[in-house]
Amino acid sequence: xxxxxxxxxxxxxxxxxxxxxxxxxxxxxxxxxxxxxxxxxxxxxxxxxxxxxxxxxxxxxxxxxxxxxxxxxxxxxxxxxxxxxxxxxxxxxxxxxxxxxxxxxxxxxxxxxxxxxxxxxxxxxxxxxxxxxxxxxxxxxxxx
Numbered sequence: 001x002x003x004x005x006x007x008x009x010x011x012x013x014x015x016x017x018x019x020x021x022x023x024x025x026x027x028x029x030x031x032x033x034x035x036x037x038x039x040x041x042x043x044x045x046x047x048x049x050x051x052x053x054x055x056x057x058x059x060x061x062x063x064x065x066x067x068x069x070x071x072x073x074x075x076x077x078x079x080x081x082x083x084x085x086x087x088x089x090x091x092x093x094x095x096x097x098x099x100x101x102x103x104x105x106x107x108x109x110x111x112x113x114x115x116x117x118x119x120x121x122x123x124x125x126x127x128x129x130x131x132x133x134x135x136x137x138x139x140x141x142x143x144x
Contacts, residue, residue: 005030008055008106014080014123022116029112033105035098041081041105042096048085050107052096054078057103063094072134074099083127084134086110087117 009015009026032055035041042048044063054077061072072094085092117124
């Protein structure tokens with residue numbers, strides 16, 4: 001399992017430029033979590049305590065607006081999830097569930113991630129940019 005974590009941290013565009021010390025810290029703190037089709041990874045309205053990186057399979061991101069379910073996006077290997085809640089400290093704005101068989105995600109806890117973001121403004125900027133783009137995309141889908 002540690003080889004999977006090692007490879008995921010080293011290959012992730014989010015962490016590729018980190019120094020070796022930080023990569024090792026993330027590897028020690030991370031865990032791999034398996035999900036089957038339909039299993040919920042993040043539930044809308046819940047507190048999110050990890051950043052998730054999709055290692056394998058696809059996940060479905062959706063939100064409930066009143067009675068309506070709005071499909072936001074389908075994400076695959078390399079995508080990260082939960083950044084909106086982690087950065088804002090607010091509850092999840094969407095649900096994420098496994099869309100395919102054998103979805104694997106790398107979970108990195110909130111505390112180590114916040115430490116990393118305090119020391120690395122480039123990663124913070126990437127996550128903030130992703131958050132803004134996803135917010136714009138969500139608004140467009142909700143209004144359509």
